[in-house]
Amino acid sequence: MLKLIGAALVLFAGTMIGFVQAARFAERPRQIRHxxxxxxxxxxxxxxxxxxxPEALARIAQVLPPPLSGLFAETAASLQSASGGTVRDSWxxxxRSGWSATAMRPAERDAMLRLGGTLGGSGREDQLKHLRLAMHQLQAEEAAAREDQQRYEKLCRSLGVLAAALVVILMM
Structure with a gap:
């Protein structure tokens, strides 16, 4: 009886690991879209x-879901504080500190960091050009993320179940 309960727990844990990994593949394109x-x-x-x-970033943070809202809120708070830091430094x-909470990869982070280096330091038209460039880069990354999701999401779920089943078989 104890062996059967242990096997069920191992099967459940392996399945959940697969589903959690699959959820990360599903979350990445959603976060890029946000x-x-x-x-x-x-x-x-x-x-x-x-x-x-600072006001625009605070407004954007209010409509975004976490963890993305935290990135914009932290930048806005840093700019509104009396610390005197630049937009680039705050961004x-x-x-860099909040990126690990997202499901996105370094390519998206690098596009956002490049954008942050140009915000607030040039004219309005130049900033708009850089915003459009970052949007084009993120659109390409979103397409790649959707391909990865289609390719790997079901695979991760299946591997989680099958790996857990293999462990259960080896235990018995």
Whole structure:
């Protein structure tokens, strides 16, 4: 009886590991899409609303789901504080510290860091060009993420179940 309970627990744990890994593949394109919406909103705030950057980042943070909202909120808070840091420093600090909480990869982070280096340091038109460039890069990454999701999501679930089943068979 104890062996049967142990086998069931191993099977459950292996299955859950597979499902968690599959969820990460599903979460990456969703987060990239949210990031694209955030950049579109930032483009609107800068281009048409002429909103100051800290205020625009705070507004964007309010509509984003976590963990992305934390990246923009931390940047906005850093810019609004009296520390006197540059936009680039605040942006890099927030994105480097909070990136591990996302399901995204270094390619997306690098695109966002390049964007952060140009925000607030040039004219409105130049900032809009850099925003569009970052959006194009993220759209390409989203397409790759969707391909990875289609390719690996089901595989991860199946491997989790099958690996757990193999362990159970070896235990018996």
């Amino acid at each position: 990031l694209l919406h955030a950049l579109q909103r930032m483009e609107t705030e800068i281009g048409y609303g002429q909103t100051p950057l 890099e600090k927030a994105f």
